[in-house]
Amino acid sequence: MKRGYRYRIYPNKEQCSLLEQHFGGTRFIYNRSLFIKNLMYSKFKINISEIDLNNNLTSLKELHPWMKDLNSQSLQQANRNLLTGFKNFFEGNGAYPTRKSKKDNIFSFQVPQNYQINLTSSKIYLPKIGWIKIVFHRDFLDKEFIENKLVTKEVNGELILDQKLNRKLDILKTLTVSRTSAGRYHVSILIDDHIPEPIPVEFNENTTVGIDVGIKSFAILSSGEVIENPKFLKKSLMKLKKLQKAVSRKQKGSKNRKKAIAKLAKQHQLISNQRNDFQHKISMKIISENQAIGIENLNVKGMVKNHNLAQAISDVGWSEFIRKLTYKAEWYGKTILQIGRFEVSSKLCNFCGYKKDDLTLDIREWKCPSCKTLHDRDINASLNIKQIALNNLSTAGTAGRAC
Structure with a gap:
């Protein structure tokens, strides 16, 4: 490995x-x-x-x-x-190589x-x-x-x-x-080390967890656990603005400008390190406690085009978190069950299957008109992700289809 x-x-x-x-x-x-x-x-x-x-x-x-x-x-x-880079491009796994x-x-x-x-x-x-x-x-x-x-x-x-x-x-x-x-x-x-990857351990409904990532809360697990979003970038915005103003005031090409740029870069490095450390700890905890993890295949690149949410989405770092989960699952013989990005998770009642089409993003709790169950939007979504992932697995018949 x-x-x-x-x-x-x-x-x-x-x-x-x-x-x-x-x-x-x-x-x-x-x-x-x-x-x-x-x-x-x-x-x-x-x-x-x-x-x-x-x-x-x-x-x-x-x-x-x-x-x-x-x-x-x-x-x-x-x-x-x-x-x-050329090989990856022609195989459809990357963009055409450009100048550095x-x-x-x-x-x-x-x-x-x-x-x-x-x-x-x-x-x-x-x-x-x-x-x-x-x-x-x-x-x-x-x-x-x-x-x-x-x-x-x-x-x-x-x-x-x-x-x-x-x-x-x-x-x-x-x-x-x-x-x-x-x-x-x-x-x-x-x-x-030439040690083969561990054989994936067996899992069932009790040892599988569904994860719904969000902005207000970093991740919501189907077990009911809510992991708060630390918002490292948002907490440092005032300091970043101050450092950026200091760079703008300095004369271009001067030594003082280089010093100001270095201070700004160090602050960005600190935020990146904080986010990276947090994601490593959370991903390791989830991998250690569960045998299989159900997640959504999110179109993050398309979501950041929404200028109202772009900064918050970039700050939370969904893509990097899922990447960490994926390779750590391979290390420890765990299974990642990924569902399609167009699967309905938030709008579906996990009890009776009723679909609430008029559910908007600002509604955090809703009551099912069919079974009268009061849902927390995020916990309901994580339960649906878990169920859809397991259903896809049973339909396909193999773990390789779902990974």
């Missing part, structure tokens, strides 16, 4: 400069290869392969000597990422091989950059696994895990270096 482990690193000034060169260099190669690929196909109907793009790197290094200071494998990985820009605030490059991890002094070695301090806030592999499965070496009494020595085992995969808009550097280590 493959898992990624993300850790923060603390490079010095010289290493920061080298990291920025790698960010710019891989972006340059990506854009250059995209231009060549588009030009050759539009003019001559020639499909450029990865080998052709990598062979072009030699001539580019002669034209741009600064590229010789960069890790060649990271540059080749940029070409591989471009071709993966500094303004996108997406800074990353990959190191496929030859990195080392000092397990004693908590440092990581990146080719062409050197040893960088890293904080291991959690273990990416058990100590017993490292001792029994991996090859380590001892240098000056320090235990070092070398990816090159473990290449045949194919456990230490690609390492990704990234920088946030707030100027924080991270590395993400992809590990494949």
